Amino acid sequence: MLTSRQKEFLQVATYHGRSGIHYTKVAELMGVSRWTAYDILTYLSNKGLLEKKRIPKKSSTAGRSRVLFYPTSRANVLVFGSDVAQRADSGCKEWEEACSRLRSKLGESRERGIFPVLSEIIQELSSVKRPLIFCAHLIVVMLLALRLVSSGPEGSLWINSLVPLLIGPQAALLVFTGAVVTYILQHQPVSSLKSEVLQHLPTYERQAKKLDALSEKVLLNFTMDVIEELWPPQLKSKADCIT
Numbered sequence: 459m460l461t462s463r464q465k466e467f468l469q470v471a472t473y474h475g476r477s478g479i480h481y482t483k484v485a486e487l488m489g490v491s492r493w494t495a496y497d498i499l500t501y502l503s504n505k506g507l508l509e510k511k512r513i514p515k516k517s518s519t520a521g522r523s524r525v526l527f528y529p530t531s532r533a534n535v536l537v538f539g540s541d542v543a544q545r546a547d548s549g550c551k552e553w554e555e556a557c558s559r560l561r562s563k564l565g566e567s568r569e570r571g572i573f574p575v576l577s578e579i580i581q582e583l584s585s586v587k588r589p590l591i592f593c594a595h596l597i598v599v600m601l602l603a604l605r606l607v608s609s610g611p612e613g614s615l616w617i618n619s620l621v622p623l624l625i626g627p628q629a630a631l632l633v634f635t636g637a638v639v640t641y642i643l644q645h646q647p648v649s650s651l652k653s654e655v656l657q658h659l660p661t662y663e664r665q666a667k668k669l670d671a672l673s674e675k676v677l678l679n680f681t682m683d684v685i686e687e688l689w690p691p692q693l694k695s696k697a698d699c700i701t
Contacts, residue, residue, distance in 0.1 A: 464501070468529075468537060479526060487676070510526075513525075564602075576602045590677060592662070593669070600655060601684050604641060618689070
């Protein structure tokens with residue numbers, strides 16, 4: 459029998475760990491120390507709910523291997539139920555593929571420019587159906603738009619001041635994105651971009667309200683990843699911001 463806290467850790471590892479999850483990532487998502495996360499994940503591994511693997515580092519430099527945790531079939535059934543485990547597994551895979559693609563787009567924005575990449579993601583929004591993935595897409599759209607209009611130190615300081623909004627209840631995401639949109643409206647000279655972002659906001663609000671607590675944690679963590687990718691020199695690490 460698992461405690462409610464152990465079940466929360468299992469949910470995070472199961473939802474976010476299809477390709478393996480490091481205990482420090484779980485610690486960030488759950489707001490605990492990395493050692494607490496490691497101990498609980500190891501306990502779940504001993505119970506046969508997670509598979510613990512040591513993955514050798516790819517670099518040729520000396521160093522310890524990384525410990526990753528993978529959900530077992532028992533974990534999928536326990537977390538999602540036997541009747542939906544297969545569909546949930548498919549949903550996790552779709553989420554990971556979406557994250558990978560969006561991160562690639564962030565990299566492309568540095569090479570090709572922000573505006574063409576931003577326009578491509580906006581065009582894709584109407585075909586995204588899953589609430590979590592839709593919210594991730596729109597968050598990337600808004601943060602790229604913000605980066606487009608805030609290349610100077612003012613924008614960097616402003617986004618840094620908003621990071622604490624991501625620590626809180628579900629409403630935190632809506633408050634954060636609302637503040638980003640307000641900044642864009644005040645600074646964006648391209649009216650077409652304003653209208654393209656604004657037309658998707660009602661859908662974003664509806665989709666965000668559909669997210670459960672676990673999906674919200676995953677999306678908050680993804681948002682921090684995107685912010686650190688776009689404003690790396692100005693921000694503290696996530697470990698300093700989310701405790």
